[in-house]
Amino acid sequence: MLATAWLIGWMIVLSSAAAGAEPPRLRIPIGCTLGEDCFIQNYFDVESGPRASDYACGPLANDGHKGTDFRVRDLTDVARGVPVLAAAAGRVASLRDGVADGFPDELAVLGGQGRECGNGVVLDHGGGWRTQYCHLRQGSVAVAPGDIVQAGGTIGQVGMSGLAEFPHLHLTVWHRDRAIDPFLGPGASTGCRSARQPLWQDDAARRLAYLASGVLNAGFASAEPSLRGIERGDYLNHPPNAQSSLWFYVRMFGLRPGDRQRLRVFDPQGRLVMEWTSAPAQSTEIHWVQPIGRQAPAQGWPSGRYRGEFILIRKGAVVLESLAETAIP
16 A cells, blocks of 8 residues: 555656746645734845845845745744645655754854754655755654655754744745746746746645735733843733733734734733834834833732733724733732
């Protein structure tokens, strides 16, 4: 039975190679719900010059970035395990495992030693087409060289190995030696206004509808939160208490010039405890954290549930909202 399955899989790859020019039709390569517990934070940079742009002519791309970053909310998701899935059927051409997860400046093994991808897998789909999956969790790679993997098969888990500033899967689609943006396709010329022939299957394309901005985390902390602390999930198990400071924070992606943010916190009786409204943003920020906080009053915070509210206002309309609660005993 296993031999038969292997032969069928190998025939799939050979038939793809024989077709030559036909690119693979891609599935979503991560086992999560896009827009809820995972997000595309960084797209392929489709511009050839110094100005970066994603395929939708938006700012969610770093200059020279040749892949699509599917991020999870924080490292607690990595600890739980989020599957990385084969975007199309193929043969395992190469892989690496054993690179530690963590922030690059905290690790001894960095990209300068040729390990920018961290733990990764390359699948060969025939006809010069390959997909590359980077930053997998250490010890999670579930395939071996030469294995035939069916579309949607698990090849590992999302991690933060190599040169990764946040936990995510970096997917690159290759046709021979050229990186291809799967949202534009192989026939696109340079630039976000190119004609699109996306590589995604129809269902995947619907689920991958462009999200210009999104909230990654919203929560409470007993001390001023840091970006790295939020990424680690430090504040999830250290909520405020009656005598501590009370901080409410929001982490989002896709802040744009002119955007205004409003954060408010209400006590158990519904009374406003603190409020902050920003001036219009002056620049694009792919990744943004905003906290507000206060010291505890002399008598301590009253017990009960506290509610934090966040809205993002763009061109006079609310485009993002998020709520969080915490209980003070």
